[in-house]
Amino acid sequence: MDSPDRTPSLPVIAVTMGDPAGVGPEICASALTSTEVLAVCRPVLIGDIPRMIHAARLMGVTQPIREVQHPSETVGHDNALHVIQVGELPADLPFGEVSPVAGHAAYTYIERAARYATDHDVAAIATAPLNKAALHAGGHVFPGHTELLAHLTGAPEVSMMLSTPTLNVIHVTTHIGLVDAVHRIDPPLVQRTISRGIDALERAGIARPKVGVCGINPHAGEDGLFGYGEEAEKIQPAIDELLALGHDVHGPLPADTAFFLATRGDFDLIVAMYHDQGHGPVKVLGIDDGVNITVGLPVIRTSVDHGTAFDIAGTGTVTTASMAEALRQAATLAERTPGSA
Known part of the structure; x- marks a missing residue:
């Protein structure tokens, strides 16, 4: 099967990995490499490369994981999972547990994605789930993604x-x-x-x-x-x-x-x-x-409609349909919104 053609005409979507102790890495590994998603957008993951390598193995994803420094580097003709590394997670960070380290990491991924969106480097943001307890433990007291993104974008x-x-x-x-x-x-x-x-x-x-x-x-x-x-x-x-x-x-x-x-x-x-x-x-x-x-928001943002699912995180059994649909809707909204990247 031919690889999807990631031409400049496709909208670039910044995808945040979510809480790294949850199912976010797994759903991102699967959804961001699917032919259906790559046919409608150029996704770039904001997260942690070692965590994504591990998640890809769990989900049976065989596409290469490639580090990029900026969303503009996603143009090409390959089906690699493009990742912008933000921070560094402990190699032994456990799945399925509330962690201030994971909560802070999730915040930094959202912060970076919001910056790309407000600078028009990406057309939209799609977010994997975060854990509110971990977010608070990491020093970021927001009720959830909605309020956090409003704060970061000045809405x-x-x-x-x-x-x-x-x-x-x-x-x-x-x-x-x-x-x-x-x-x-x-x-x-x-x-x-x-x-x-x-x-x-x-x-x-x-x-x-x-x-x-x-x-x-x-x-x-x-x-x-x-x-x-x-x-x-x-x-x-x-x-x-x-x-x-x-x-x-x-x-x-x-x-x-x-x-x-x-x-x-x-x-x-x-x-x-x-x-x-x-x-x-x-x-x-x-x-x-x-x-x-x-x-x-002054930017387009979609997300999965489920939580971090700590009970199954790290098992490779999570359903990824919601993440794929979030990306599809982000791409559709971006195409209909004047001025999006």
Whole structure:
């Protein structure tokens, strides 16, 4: 079989290795050398070469691993796994354990990728999972990738959007407690979140997306029967404003009804009010093919929709479909975004 032709016309995607004690090295070794991925982008891994050599052996990857110094060096006609070495990991770093060394390393990979993206050296970022406990132990106290990338790129506000082949979900709040989430939700935040989701889907090729907006309480409050009028106070004004602007927005809807209708094809996007309201249905419907897209950054960023999977890290048994799909979506978004590298 002929090797994919990595011509300059393909978008360059910076891929962070994630927490080196997790499954990140393994999913990267497999996905970044697949013919399907190499047909749509020029991936360059930001990480650790010895770790990737080990991961490639675990995953049965036979393509060579080649060190490069800059993303521009990925042009060529080979199927090598191109890696930019950042820092140096201990040779005996164990898989499957929380480590401050691994947490700090994961941070440095993201920091380097963000710099390449903001400097337009790459068209997008795709991230393997990090471990929040390890990240904090390494001295970097962020709730997750979303907030970390917002900090590194200077984005004032971003949203997490989960995408599967059958469902797109954007979150008004994410990594905060439920009581804090309800307190934080207000009409301007809801409106900005929905607008970011609409913009993301339009850039992905969906004209005038149809949006379903979840309520906060059971049955979306059922006209004040449940809760304290949060739907009328915090959500309805945002929907009214967006309707006045001509957007196709529906709600507030009971969350169980909204997700049922979306999987039936009635909505292009569901707006979840808090983390588990959106994550639960997505992970039931398709975690292996799910992709996390950070909306509102000045750069394109996609990610796998799963964690570091410490229980199977280092065994070579992880499923890599989500990483491949993250790269494919990053390439698609990059092609549709003016000014990307």
